[in-house]
Amino acid sequence: MLVEPFEVDPGRLGPRGSTRDGDDTDDVTLDRCDVEIGPPILRPTSLRDFYAFERHVATMWARRDQAVPDAWYRLPIFYFGNVSEVRGPDESVWAPRGSTELDYELEIAALVDTPARDLEATRAEEIIGGYTIFNDWSARDLQREETVVRLGPAKGKDFAASIGPYLVTPDELTDARTGKGFDLTATASVNGQELSRGTWADLHFSFGEMLARASADARLVPGDLIGSGTVGSGCLLEIKDERFGRWLEPGDQVTLSVERLGALSNPVVARPT
Numbered sequence: 001m002l003v004e005p006f007e008v009d010p011g012r013l014g015p016r017g018s019t020r021d022g023d024d025t026d027d028v029t030l031d032r033c034d035v036e037i038g039p040p041i042l043r044p045t046s047l048r049d050f051y052a053f054e055r056h057v058a059t060m061w062a063r064r065d066q067a068v069p070d071a072w073y074r075l076p077i078f079y080f081g082n083v084s085e086v087r088g089p090d091e092s093v094w095a096p097r098g099s100t101e102l103d104y105e106l107e108i109a110a111l112v113d114t115p116a117r118d119l120e121a122t123r124a125e126e127i128i129g130g131y132t133i134f135n136d137w138s139a140r141d142l143q144r145e146e147t148v149v150r151l152g153p154a155k156g157k158d159f160a161a162s163i164g165p166y167l168v169t170p171d172e173l174t175d176a177r178t179g180k181g182f183d184l185t186a187t188a189s190v191n192g193q194e195l196s197r198g199t200w201a202d203l204h205f206s207f208g209e210m211l212a213r214a215s216a217d218a219r220l221v222p223g224d225l226i227g228s229g230t231v232g233s234g235c236l237l238e239i240k241d242e243r244f245g246r247w248l249e250p251g252d253q254v255t256l257s258v259e260r261l262g263a264l265s266n267p268v269v270a271r272p273t
Helices: 054-062 070-074 140-147 207-215 236-244
Strands: 046-050 078-080 106-112 128-135 161-168 185-190 193-199 224-227 253-258 262-267
Touching (some): 046 207, 054 236, 078 207, 106 185, 106 207, 128 253, 128 262, 193 236, 207 224
Parallel strands (some): 046 224
Antiparallel strands (some): 046 078, 106 224, 185 193
8 A cells, every 4th residue: 555655753753753862763653643644645636537337327317317328328427626625534524605415425536647648448547556535525506506507517516525545556456356346345434324335346437448538639647536436325415315314514524435445534514714
């Protein structure tokens, strides 16, 4: 596993790592509670978020009493997110101005580590440097108003995105490969109550197919993030009425977990004034 490196000044450490009395500090160990972990990618160059889990897509269209469009099965579809509002583990999130319908979205993101253009889907995953958990927070009321005019999402999405806690290299997942994804369970919990459960293996489009679409007539660069879209059942919009009964509120703690990628937890707070 790879995490964003950080430097420690041994002279400023407390008693367990101090060099003030000449102790050897080549191997410094810090307790997790003493370390603030930031996002594993500090400055993503772009964020393309796809729509690749059929169960989630079918549920969304069923809510409109419509079938999934044929185009969805042919084309990996994505939108551009806002990289200026990327947060890490334990960082607070709040509903944007005018919204009362804050939602989480359980996703996986891949990090591009090699410049590429016009990739073939069969080899596109070779440019992935690692995977991380991705929470694509949504303001459902704002999103609903915007997308009715066939454009967006805009303010319904760009107020926050959380990633972390780790960036896991592809070689650590090889033995879990199944079909177009990995046989790894993904869950979402609010205040310790599990609400969502799915598997990475349910992808309709592989990350290779997503990257091929993203790189068509466009240059991908190191630092670009590619989101998978929401795992089936992985948001309140799908399961709120049956399992939770409300949207997220200040005081809630949202935790997304994916096997081998760890657990990404963020508190929901009141919007700062």
